[in-house]
Amino acid sequence: MADDALIEFSKVNFSYGPRPILKGVDMRMSRGQVIAIMGGSGSGKTTLLRLIGGEVRPSAGSVTVAGQVVHELGRNELFRLRRKMGMLFQFGALFTDLSVFDNVAFQMREHTNLPESMIRDLVLMKLHAVGLRGACHLMPAQLSGGMARRVALARSIALDPMLMMFDEPFTGLDPISLSVIGGLIRRLTDTLGMTSILVTHDVQESLRIVDYIYFLADGVIAAHGTPDEVRESKVPFVHQFIHGETDGPVPFHYQAQAYSQDLDIGVMER
Amino acid sequence: MIGMISLAKRIKTIIESIGHRVVDSIWRLGCATRFVLLVLLKSMPGFLRFHLITREIYFAGVLSLIIILVSGLFVGMVLGLQGYETLQKFGSESAVGTLVALSLVRELGPVIAALLFASRAGSAMTAEIGLMKATEQLAAMGMMAVDPIARIVAPRFWGGVFSMPLLAAMFSVMGVFGGYLVTVVFIGVDEGSFWSQMQSSVDFRYDIVNGVIKSCFFGVVITAIAVFEGFDAPPTAEGVSGATTRTVVTSSLAILGLDFVLTAFMFRGVS
Numbered sequence: 001m002a003d004d005a006l007i008e009f010s011k012v013n014f015s016y017g018p019r020p021i022l023k024g025v026d027m028r029m030s031r032g033q034v035i036a037i038m039g040g041s042g043s044g045k046t047t048l049l050r051l052i053g054g055e056v057r058p059s060a061g062s063v064t065v066a067g068q069v070v071h072e073l074g075r076n077e078l079f080r081l082r083r084k085m086g087m088l089f090q091f092g093a094l095f096t097d098l099s100v101f102d103n104v105a106f107q108m109r110e111h112t113n114l115p116e117s118m119i120r121d122l123v124l125m126k127l128h129a130v131g132l133r134g135a136c137h138l139m140p141a142q143l144s145g146g147m148a149r150r151v152a153l154a155r156s157i158a159l160d161p162m163l164m165m166f167d168e169p170f171t172g173l174d175p176i177s178l179s180v181i182g183g184l185i186r187r188l189t190d191t192l193g194m195t196s197i198l199v200t201h202d203v204q205e206s207l208r209i210v211d212y213i214y215f216l217a218d219g220v221i222a223a224h225g226t227p228d229e230v231r232e233s234k235v236p237f238v239h240q241f242i243h244g245e246t247d248g249p250v251p252f253h254y255q256a257q258a259y260s261q262d263l264d265i266g267v268m269e270r
Numbered sequence: 271m272i273g274m275i276s277l278a279k280r281i282k283t284i285i286e287s288i289g290h291r292v293v294d295s296i297w298r299l300g301c302a303t304r305f306v307l308l309v310l311l312k313s314m315p316g317f318l319r320f321h322l323i324t325r326e327i328y329f330a331g332v333l334s335l336i337i338i339l340v341s342g343l344f345v346g347m348v349l350g351l352q353g354y355e356t357l358q359k360f361g362s363e364s365a366v367g368t369l370v371a372l373s374l375v376r377e378l379g380p381v382i383a384a385l386l387f388a389s390r391a392g393s394a395m396t397a398e399i400g401l402m403k404a405t406e407q408l409a410a411m412g413m414m415a416v417d418p419i420a421r422i423v424a425p426r427f428w429g430g431v432f433s434m435p436l437l438a439a440m441f442s443v444m445g446v447f448g449g450y451l452v453t454v455v456f457i458g459v460d461e462g463s464f465w466s467q468m469q470s471s472v473d474f475r476y477d478i479v480n481g482v483i484k485s486c487f488f489g490v491v492i493t494a495i496a497v498f499e500g501f502d503a504p505p506t507a508e509g510v511s512g513a514t515t516r517t518v519v520t521s522s523l524a525i526l527g528l529d530f531v532l533t534a535f536m537f538r539g540v541s
Contacts, residue, residue: 053413055409055412055413079415079417080415082412082413082414082415083414083415085413086413087410087413089406089409089410090406091405091406093405093406093407093409093410094407095402095407095410095411096401096402096405096407106414106416107414107416110414110415110416110421111415111416152410
């Protein structure tokens, strides 16, 4: 990877109460790339995004974004940094009491003093970029899942962020919407010159659009590489994940005591 | 002996669980107080963009008008009927106007309007904020560098605080009209004595202002509970429904308890 890292994780530990989630994670993410973070459910992928956004603090180590250590920032500095970030939540998280237009205009109205006529033009441009200029008067309840995510994408790029984070952007989408969202992520990253981080389970779509992939398992980076390197990987976890095998390093059964013990078979025999 | 030990264990468990509940309640009260202070500290942006508060006054106040006005009318009608029934035994039916007005402006207006407000607007506020949390709208706002307490909670808080005294006043006005309708129009009590006795017995500062002060207190308590419960709700369907129920139950009890305290301070047998 190139040296101009926008984000750097340095020996990051994080735990929810006594349960450790991340154990000494090291990562470097370069500017202008689309990077995917993959791993099983509950492996701490979303926590990585929350650490970058400063929603939670690491218990050890540091996360650096654009040269600033996130957990050392004061509230105002953190909010200033967040203005340069965008985040697409799993189901869009559109404000349900605002129309599509007002959702996209939200950040512009909150953070800038632009005249309403200019905000109107900018909103229509952002909506045009995601193909939903014609839906600007609709309410979020009138949108399909894919449309809602495209509007949320337009809203997150409203102030042209340097960094976009996508939390499971492909979940629950039909193949066409999935392809549209995937294409938009790649195209917007290239045209706006931003960096995109994708937390996802969708192997095929991710391999198609990303530049680099990190695999997270048991709180550590199990493997990383370009899509071609990942396809050829012999690492058992990566192989199981890419090919969707039911058993392997990630077992089918959740940890439990012996089956015979649970069914009291030993007791019956006695 | 074994029975004694198990009894002692059960008593220990019960005492422990009571202790946990008490500690949890005090901890939660502390959190709520801290949250309300935070809301007050972050209220300035809402006042600078007053249309945010106006919008909440519409949702909490204007949309509660129907239930407040209709309830006020019926409460006033019942008061008139019951008051007339009792007073006529002593030949004092002309004092029914005084009875209706004093009952309403001192007690029933602020208290019943507050109970209705808690059920109608308080629960809606909790559900709305709780659902915004459950659907990650508050988190999204935070990630956009917009403080959800300043942008979402504070305008709702002030919208509720401003609406409550106005609604209580409208409740009392409708109640007096209901009493007038039943006693003067239907029963035939003398209209002149109905209004003149009311006018001479109801003191503006002592009765009306104290009633308004009560409703202001109720407004603060209800909306504080409603916004805290919404913001603190676990982000699940069950969590939001539990928070909504807690808003109605807690604020209803708080209204009745606070009413006694305020009444004890305001009306101590003077005049």
